[in-house]
Amino acid sequence: MRVTVSRKAHFNAAHRLHRADWDEAQNAAIFGKCANEHYHGHNYELIVHVTGTIDPETGYVIDMKVLRDLIKSEVEDALDHKNLNIQVPEFKSLIPTAENIVVVIYNKLKSHLNTDQDLEVELYETPRNFVKYTGP
Amino acid sequence: MRVTVSRKAHFNAAHRLHRADWDEAQNAAIFGKCANEHYHGHNYELIVHVTGTIDPETGYVIDMKVLRDLIKSEVEDALDHKNLNIQVPEFKSLIPTAENIVVVIYNKLKSHLNTDQDLEVELYETPRNFVKYTGP
Amino acid sequence: MRVTVSRKAHFNAAHRLHRADWDEAQNAAIFGKCANEHYHGHNYELIVHVTGTIDPETGYVIDMKVLRDLIKSEVEDALDHKNLNIQVPEFKSLIPTAENIVVVIYNKLKSHLNTDQDLEVELYETPRNFVKYTGP
Amino acid sequence: MRVTVSRKAHFNAAHRLHRADWDEAQNAAIFGKCANEHYHGHNYELIVHVTGTIDPETGYVIDMKVLRDLIKSEVEDALDHKNLNIQVPEFKSLIPTAENIVVVIYNKLKSHLNTDQDLEVELYETPRNFVKYTGP
Amino acid sequence: MRVTVSRKAHFNAAHRLHRADWDEAQNAAIFGKCANEHYHGHNYELIVHVTGTIDPETGYVIDMKVLRDLIKSEVEDALDHKNLNIQVPEFKSLIPTAENIVVVIYNKLKSHLNTDQDLEVELYETPRNFVKYTGP
Amino acid sequence: MRVTVSRKAHFNAAHRLHRADWDEAQNAAIFGKCANEHYHGHNYELIVHVTGTIDPETGYVIDMKVLRDLIKSEVEDALDHKNLNIQVPEFKSLIPTAENIVVVIYNKLKSHLNTDQDLEVELYETPRNFVKYTGP
Secondary structure (H helix, E strand, O other), X not given: OEEEEEEEEEEEEEEOOOOOOXXXXXXXXXXXXXXOOOOEEEEEEEEEEEEEEOOOOOOOXXXXXXXXXXXXXXXXXXXXXXXXXXXXXHHOOOXXXXXXXXXXXXXXXXXXXXXOXXXXXXXXXXXXXXXXXXXX | OEEEEEEEEXXXXXXXXXXXXXXXXXXXXXXHHHHOOOOEEEEEEEEEEEEEEOOOOOOOOOOHHHHHHHHHXXXXXXXXXXEHHHHXXXXXXXXXXXXXXHHHHHHHHHOOOOOOOEEEEEEEEEOOEEEEXXXX | OEEEEEEEEEEEEEEXXXXXXXXXXXXXXXXXXXXXXXXXXXXXXXXXXXXXXXXXXXXXXXXXXXXXXXHHHHHHHHHOOEEHHHHOHHHOOOOOOHHHHHXXXXXXXXXXXXXXXXXXXXXXXXXXXXXXXXXX | XXXXXXXXXXEEEEEOOOOOOOXXXXXXXXXXXXXXXXXXXEEEEEEEEEEEEXXXXXXXXXXXXXXXXXXXXXXHXXXXXXXXXXXXXXXXXXXXXXXXXXXXXXXXXXXXXXXXXXXXXXXXXXXXXXXXXOOO | OEEEEEEEEEEEEEEOOOOOOOOHHHHHHHHHHHHOOOOEEEEEEEEEEEEEEOOOOOOOOOOHHHHHHHHHHHHXXXXXXXXXXXXXXXXXXXXXXXXXXXXXXXXXXXXXXXXXXXXXXXXXXXXXXEEEEOOO | OEEEEEEEEEEEEEEOOOOOOOOHHHHHHHHHHXXXXXXXXXXXXXXXXXXXXXXXXXXXXXXXXXXXXXXXXXXXXXXXXXXXXHHOHHHOOOOOOHHHXXXXXXXXXXXXXXXXXXXXEEEEEEOOEEEEEOOO
């Protein structure tokens, strides 16, 4: 009996989409306003889904408080109120698109779960644009 | 051509998380504030997803009015404005965690659907915590 | 230049609507399912609005972190995961309707604000039912 | 590394559910108020999900601006502020239930995607009723 | 001690914006796509706010169940699944803009309230466009 | 008969809260993580409310399309995907707190309205923190 437990969280960050090996015209053509050299930002809304079996003793798949604390220590503390391009090591050589951010978050969380628990991560960059990653 | 039809509903209930075979210290350690002996409560938001083939005559997978009435008779009438621990038989010997509640709701609904219809049930305990069950 | 600063918070609680000086028939006639002797509960969503002048030095009417901490200490710590009828002194002799709860919350917060700051409190009992109080 | 990219859009339309080969009693029995001969309408909310591999050069699965423009030209321009029964060719001989609309939208979009991209379309007819189609 | 009690409701309807005494060019210039002769439609979301004093015996300003039933009989039964232009008498000679609809709803409800209760009506035509009327 | 017409819009931006005439310790004490020298950002959600009389000929207080275009030209074009501190002239010497931003937006819009129309502007910095300004 496998159930999925989900928890919402959020963080605010600045970023820009830009390749140093492209000239400005090419960056503007591909990334548009997102290439702004002075950055812009988002309220990222995050949903973390963990699927596993219910522990018959507690009735929990995973304690929500444990999941909440894991998201805080691994994701919020690392990304909240940060400039993703400058202050988050994973994006030193990786463009912080929503797609790349959601993979980075997945990788930060996965190793902390039991091996028989499945992980899915959704990330809202705006209320209308969002991405999802369920692992390789 | 299989399509999923989804319907939202809701109910309000009181509950507590607690094992009679544990002492208070162990209950508090595992269930925290949720073990409060005088109960607390939630506005549970429910989403029922039914997947099946479109009836070419009506254009329906399942009539939404039929689905709405099924949710009312099987779930809302049984759980709304109730104390789950005391007044709902399924939780006499089962801790009413969100995980266990979603499985109970799934089982209440499944037998009323056609055998070729798939069921998935989502249950929001709060706007930030929710669970999903797609069957055994 | 007066601006209103608003902050959302939430708490979960159990309650029932019931008068000890009425018989069960009268309680049922007026309060319906809300009179259930074993309680039911809600995810209460709270919005606190503080109106005042912008401090020209900080650009703040009130520091959101200060407002968040005030709501936590005065409201969440007092009401979250509680049975309002049994465990919250203000409701020993006051029926915990949404109307009465919002007045209680207003009174808990008002004395902590500057005298030239106006307070308005909104309380959602469910996503479809809510109340607002702006003081006497 | 496959990631799902999702984009929300919306359109407003009138429709009715009705079969010309049924008499009014049968239409009323099956479709209820939705059979009203003078039509009624909805704010349809649409979520388009595209799953594919991340382009290592841009960090995109699909450029959101490209996806937004595709939804506009294929869906919004065809359906927004229209009477679905009268003004949209696909529904000349197909009842515009949510189930049939979501399949029509899927078919309008699918041919514009790369063959290795998966498509899923969700359509909210109201905030409480919605459907999803992931292809044949 | 005056408190505002609010209740959400909704109805779906078709309408068009059009003046018979204008030619099509003028209707198109002012009303754009909303002038479509075959109608379009919306999920109208309605919020009714009633302000009054708390009854010390019940703790209610107005019983939510009474307010819900009043909205149903006066507004939902009159407007839901209707073509506003054709089937709702108030719009025989009044353009069903959101502004005019909210005034009509206010007038339908006002006479049913106590004279010392204030009424405010909000109407969402779409999630991004809405109107409010607090009386003459 | 005065009615309020409201329109939602949004923009994304980077900012930081910081006074050049304070040392870093004082900036950190007052502005916390918001003082981060590399900026962070938000999805700002904006609600513009215009109150006026209904034009009996059109049924409009203000044409929503006119209001939408005004918000785009005055607010979105000026602030969207910008660094507020560096790229928006109003914040060269004004800290871009939510309070100050809402006043700037109010002033950008007010002169474009009729003198008998009232303006109110709400700005959500996050889904839980927001401000409102109704003029001097």
